[in-house]
Amino acid sequence: MGxxxxxxxxxxxxxxxxxxxxxxxxxxxxxxxxxTPVLAxxxxxxxxxxxxxxxQAQGGILxxxxxxxxxxxAWEGPSTELRHRAAVFELIRAAWPGWEIRWLYDGPAExxxxxxxxxxxxxxxxxxxxxxxxxxxxxxxxxxPDPGGVVITVSTxxxxxxxxxxxxxxxxxxxxxARLADAPEHGRxxxxxxxxxxxxxxxxxxxxWSLYSSPRAYQVPELWPGWTVEFWQDEWEQHVEASxxxxxxxxxxxxxxxxAVLTEAGERLALRAxxxxxxxxxxxxxxxxxxx
Numbered sequence: 001m002g003x004x005x006x007x008x009x010x011x012x013x014x015x016x017x018x019x020x021x022x023x024x025x026x027x028x029x030x031x032x033x034x035x036t037p038v039l040a041x042x043x044x045x046x047x048x049x050x051x052x053x054x055x056q057a058q059g060g061i062l063x064x065x066x067x068x069x070x071x072x073x074a075w076e077g078p079s080t081e082l083r084h085r086a087a088v089f090e091l092i093r094a095a096w097p098g099w100e101i102r103w104l105y106d107g108p109a110e111x112x113x114x115x116x117x118x119x120x121x122x123x124x125x126x127x128x129x130x131x132x133x134x135x136x137x138x139x140x141x142x143x144x145p146d147p148g149g150v151v152i153t154v155s156t157x158x159x160x161x162x163x164x165x166x167x168x169x170x171x172x173x174x175x176x177x178a179r180l181a182d183a184p185e186h187g188r189x190x191x192x193x194x195x196x197x198x199x200x201x202x203x204x205x206x207x208x209w210s211l212y213s214s215p216r217a218y219q220v221p222e223l224w225p226g227w228t229v230e231f232w233q234d235e236w237e238q239h240v241e242a243s244x245x246x247x248x249x250x251x252x253x254x255x256x257x258x259x260a261v262l263t264e265a266g267e268r269l270a271l272r273a274x275x276x277x278x279x280x281x282x283x284x285x286x287x288x289x290x291x292x
Contacts (some may be wrong), residue, residue: 005059005074007045008050008111010188012180013064016115019045023272024059027090029265033071034095037158040209054215055124057108066116070096071114073104073213078210078261081146082175082192082236082248087257105233107213124215134164142191149193152180153243155200159186161193169206170197171216173223177201189249190249204228209236224225 005024010016019042021027027236030038052060062071078084093101104110109119115136133140135149141163142153148164160183162169169176177199194211206224209232210217221229232238239246251257 001056004052004056004228005061006057006108006111007042007060008062009039009042010062010064010115013123014066015124016041018051019046019047020050020080021045021097023056024074025076026063026078026264027059028074028092029261029268031061031070031072031092032088032262033269035065035099038063042155051112051122054107054109060104060108061113062111062114069102070099071102071104071111073107073110075212077087078264079103081148082194082211082256083251083253084261085144085211085234086253087261091258091261100123103234105210105213105231107215109215119197130166131172132162132164132169133178134179134185135161137186139160146192148195149163149191150195150197151186151189151191151193151239151246151253152176152183152197152199153189153239153245154180155198155202155243157245159189159243159245160184161186161189161191164193164195164212168195168208168210168214170206170220171214171223171292176229179237187245189246192248192251196246198239198242203284207229207232207238207242209234209239211236229263233259 003022005021005027007019007021008016009019027271030041035124058076059074060072074080079088089101108122112119112122141147142161150162150164150169152160152162152169158180160180172179196208197206197208199206204226205228207230208220211234217231220231221227
């Protein structure tokens with residue numbers, strides 16, 4: 001699928017420019033430098049008019065220079081991690097004073113809507129929702145401090161965890177209930193997951209949240225006819241209050257989280273500098289040396 005993202009710049013006169021980068025994973029870290037360094041990146045990006053669809057785009061940024069609006073989304077990176085998301089937004093707001101900072105839950109469709117284009121252009125209509133496998137409590141994918149995953153709790157007291165490498169399970173609709181019957185039980189979930197669902201089958205109500213973008217996020221109620229659906233966006237605390245079976249382990253959301261994010265941003269900056277250096281050396285090397 002690649003590591004791709006669109007970058008859109010809306011100029012003061014309202015016209016927009018479309019760029020594409022192959023550095024989507026961690027694109028949220030690039031924003032910590034503020035608008036000037038982000039704009040300085042543009043000459044290194046491809047400007048080919050190609051809008052990535054909602055299965056290709058792993059991230060996206062839009063800078064509206066006239067209105068001072070910054071929109072962004074990502075599938076991976078510290079902004080999609082429960083322990084680090086608040087710190088990322090705090091650092092970005094500090095680096096973009098006077099700007100409106102907004103996360104996009106529906107990814108590239110919302111980027112196109114903002115510039116007045118048809119969002120349907122980036123919908124992948126032929127792609128069916130892929131069912132995320134359920135993970136056992138001892139699954140290696142759940143190891144580490146930021147394992148991700150989707151916690152699914154049921155009002156009857158059940159708790160399950162699905163992989164986050166597939167579509168958000170809420171997109172399966174009511175068919176998800178049948179799959180839960182054979183899912184490994186977790187009892188209580190203390191993991192730092194990055195998405196979740198709470199189901200109340202008796203009252204036909206559900207609440208869901210996600211720290212990463214999900215195609216058609218605002219159309220989920222259509223997949224659950226007869227149900228009352230609440231989209232909690234990134235407010236995972238509402239899931240904690242609703243379920244009683246999801247309670248992430250305590251973590252430092254302040255100084256420790258900021259330090260971790262800044263360290264990761266420094267590493268990314270150094271990696272990009274090394275990459276630019278290698279490209280410059282290759283371009284400046286004699287043709288014979290490149291051929292060898």
